[in-house]
Amino acid sequence: MAKNMDQIVDVAIVGAGIVGLGHALAAIDRGMRVLVIDRGAEQTGSSIRNFGHCCITVQSGAAQVHAERTRELWLRLAEETGLWLREGAFVVARADDELAALREFAARRPAQVEEIDADEVTARTGVGAGIATGGVRLLDDVQVNPRDALAKITAYLRSRGVEFQFQTAVRTIRTGRLHTTRGRVGADTIVVAVNHDLDQLFPDLAAQYEVRRCGLDMLRVSIPGLRAPLEGPVLTGWSMLRYSGFAGSPSLAGVRDRLWSVHPTLAALDLNQMYTQLPDGTVIVGDTHYRGDAIAPFQQEAAFDELLRLAAEFFGQAPDGIRVVERWQGVYASAPAEFLVESPVEGVHVVGVTTGIGMTTGLGLADRVMAEIYEPVGA
Ligand SMILES: Cc1cc2nc3c(=O)[nH]c(=O)nc-3n(C[C@H](O)[C@H](O)[C@H](O)COP(=O)(O)OP(=O)(O)OC[C@H]3O[C@@H](n4cnc5c(N)ncnc54)[C@H](O)[C@@H]3O)c2cc1C
Incomplete structure (x- = not known):
């Protein structure tokens, strides 16, 4: 990992929407030091602007797999955070x-x-x-109240030791480090969950996926x-x-x-x-x-x-x-494929739901991505 960092963690997550929070949950469950960075003063993205409808039953293929896992995680989070469901x-x-x-x-x-x-x-x-x-x-x-859910999950993750840095924009990302408007962060694993703003951080990837x-x-x-x-x-x-x-x-x-x-x-x-x-x-x-x-x-x-x-x-x-x-x-974010999961450089994982089903699939997708990083099959 790069030296001379202002902060060093195991997992740095860019984006505090439901996809970012899902990764934070999976990382803290594994005992990692976790930092979530978001440029907003609070969450104002898609994850609080939606219906709160997790349409598990009407998915197929990979979305169905992620949705079924997401359902389990919503039920668990409702128990552990008291969020309405x-x-x-x-x-x-x-x-x-x-x-x-x-x-x-x-x-x-x-x-x-x-x-x-x-x-x-x-x-x-x-x-x-x-x-x-x-x-x-x-x-x-499953139905949740998005505004209540995001706030409760954030408070719960904080109580378990996840650090949140709001009003902080991430400007560049390299293996092991990212530069933000508040300094440099070193992290073995970096997850980028910025929804449609992917075109600002990884424009080539966004273009490749037609986001x-x-x-x-x-x-x-x-x-x-x-x-x-x-x-x-x-x-x-x-x-x-x-x-x-x-x-x-x-x-x-x-x-x-x-x-x-x-x-x-x-x-x-x-x-x-x-x-x-x-x-x-x-x-x-x-x-x-x-x-x-x-x-x-x-x-x-x-x-x-x-x-x-x-x-x-x-x-x-x-x-x-x-x-x-x-x-x-x-x-x-909207693209022909339902999901975008890519590692453009070592240790950096870009994860997005590229159809309007992030509340339905985001937690399960994040859980799968973290499992593949930390418990790769055949390792
Ligand atoms: C109106 C509406 C209705 C919907 N209805 C449903 C529904 O009923 N069911 C369903 O399953 N899905 C629904 N969706 C889709 C779902 O809300 C999204 O798929 C999901 O919220 C995406 O989550 P996210 O974490 O990727 O994005 P977001 O919640 O948008 O979070 C991304 C975060 O990244 C941060 N960010 C961006 N760039 C940077 C940067 N450079 N540095 C730091 N932070 C950065 C942003 O500030 C933002 O907080 C709906 C969406 C909308 C908009």
Whole structure:
């Protein structure tokens, strides 16, 4: 390791989002001296701007493996940190093709997916009367409150000896050392978990993986006339077009063709119509998606109009029955591959979730990366 450092640790982690925290957890569990560095004064990235929906049940391939491990880690963290968590999520069908696709999905995953009838869907998701034709409950899904979760995990890691250095930007990274705006840090292992800002630290790697930014419009609303509390995250036919676990359902093509042809404006917004309710009763409403190397900070009111119109329709409310509490823009790394795990130089590990499923897979991915560093197979 390089000499003349201001600070020396075993593991230095750049980025205090969920992916960085996952690595810190895995490192402190192994008895390492761990430092997490973030340029923000506190976490303000994707990890607190999301729905808090860990959509474990609807993944496939590597994402499913990471999601299942992530689920175990969320349950453990809930126990150890007291963070708010509940299990299960719902997909509401509002058309025959959606119900058919859900039944095909449930038939493939009988242990994880439970079909429920329209009355039960209506009673458990807050959807307006007569709107649902049926649905499923995703048994392995988990919901957390992102703002509460990040704060609790950070406090917990601190209590176990992990050091956090906020308001500190990492400028350059080499084997065994990194230069920050507050001095030099020496570390045998360096993990870079900076989400879409990877293009600033490792531009060639970001270009190789075709990493771009995805911007999203989000709202938190209060709905005084909500018919029933949402017993978990609530997904719709639009969500079924996004998650890889649904892909094997023959009826899905019909869902896509119908939604895209009947609702071209919503298709152009790349909509995922979904809702999560927080413990205070407010509901997170989302979301739209737009991609580019830069994301304009100027959010289109037309997109919010559509999200609010859809929410009113879904929950059977008059247009003025929904009050906006907050609006925000989310940004995350987006690339053709779901994950980016690379070691551009010895001892430096770049780790990113390059689709919008970091809350679902990030902890498990981090756990796997640290296991491969410290307990390599065949070593
Ligand atoms: C609106 C929205 C909704 C979403 N919904 C869901 C969902 O329901 N379920 C789900 O699974 N996923 C969801 N996601 C995706 C998920 O939130 C992300 O995949 C995940 O949070 C990424 O975590 P991260 O730790 O990589 O990034 P972040 O949380 O963004 O953390 C990266 C950190 O790196 C720091 N950083 C960057 N550069 C430097 C530097 N040079 N020096 C020091 N620090 C630096 C930043 O300050 C930041 O704190 C959503 C995302 C958004 C935006």
